[in-house]
Amino acid sequence: MSMATSANNEIGAAAADQPDQALDAIGRKYHSRMRTVDASSDSLSDGVVVPALREAIVEGVLAPGSRLSEVQIAKQLNVSRTPMREAFAQLEREGLVTIVARVGAFVRSVTLRDVAEIYTVRTALECLAVRLAAERINALGRAQLDDVIEAMQASVEAEDPAGYVDALDRFYSIVMTLADNRTLQATHASLIGPVRRLRRIAMARGGRMRSSCEQAVRIKDAIVAGDPEVETLMREQLRGACEAATEVLNQSEQ
Incomplete structure (x- = not known):
């Protein structure tokens, strides 16, 4: 251990x-x-x-x-x-x-407005990040992405949401490093607390962890292949996460 x-x-x-x-x-x-x-x-x-x-x-x-x-x-x-x-x-x-x-x-409590605003900003930042990462991918980056995806899949199989989110944090950190844009990295880092909080909220919805992991694999494959469709895949990932977080918050208010 x-x-x-x-x-x-x-x-x-x-x-x-x-x-x-x-x-x-x-x-x-x-x-x-x-x-x-x-x-x-x-x-x-x-x-x-x-x-x-x-x-x-x-x-x-x-x-x-x-x-x-x-x-x-x-x-x-x-x-x-x-x-x-x-x-x-x-x-x-x-x-x-x-x-x-x-x-x-x-x-501070998390509101539905927080969810909508943060995911709107995340979509802009992270779609740009994966596009840049796909343009600049190298051998080290491919190895790092493979390693973190393996950790994410292991957490899914172990039904370990805390471990999964930790690995997902690392996945995004690797993507930001590959994007190699200091302004983008600094702006994204400023959202670290709220983003991690919403990730954990979203994982409370049944099946979200597995679907998130499956989409992350698609995103990783697109980055490695230099596929411009990676932005669409990231947008779909964030749309699903936003819906999951919104659903969990709505249920908690009932």
């Missing part, structure tokens, strides 16, 4: 027990990734607090509408309160947190 798998299992077990324990586990994971113990407040914010809270929100450990206490979260993540404010501001920019003046920070 890899260290990443072990950490994810620990987090999953803790989440099933208590959210506080799950956040503790997430915090330990990101602390272990820090290269230095004597880190500055800025590096703790970027390296521990932001990614830990982002993951906790995306995975539902921190429920929509819940208040984020600077004191409590700093204690759980084993950091001082100094990096907390900047971390909350960053997560607000990502659309994951709402800050109310003189009241505090709260986990």
Whole structure:
């Protein structure tokens, strides 16, 4: 078992027990990734607090509408309160947190408007990305895509949606690297939190994980072949994801 798998299992077990324990586990994971113990407040914010809270929100450990206490979260993540404010501001920019003046920070709920807007932007960015990737594909890129598709298929067979979405994140990261456009990469990265959150919501619909994987294989094959139809395939993938996320949210409101 890899260290990443072990950490994810620990987090999953803790989440099933208590959210506080799950956040503790997430915090330990990101602390272990820090290269230095004597880190500055800025590096703790970027390296521990932001990614830990982002993951906790995306995975539902921190429920929509819940208040984020600077004191409590700093204690759980084993950091001082100094990096907390900047971390909350960053997560607000990502659309994951709402800050109310003189009241505090709260986990932002996902709305149907969020779904429509984010998938509209994703369609523009990711259709461009796969077209550029198909034009610039190389031997290393082909090997990386084959490897990540294999991981995605293994997660589907294991009925492991968390593992599947992690692999899907890696698939898109590889596509963005192959596209080799820094402005495109930076713009896409700014949506990382909301995009991952919606992916996990969409996977809650029965059969979505398998259909997503099958379409990803088609997209991969089109990139490798340099097929200009890859944009159409990506548009279909995102249309299906948008419909799945919308359906899940509609059902949750009933």
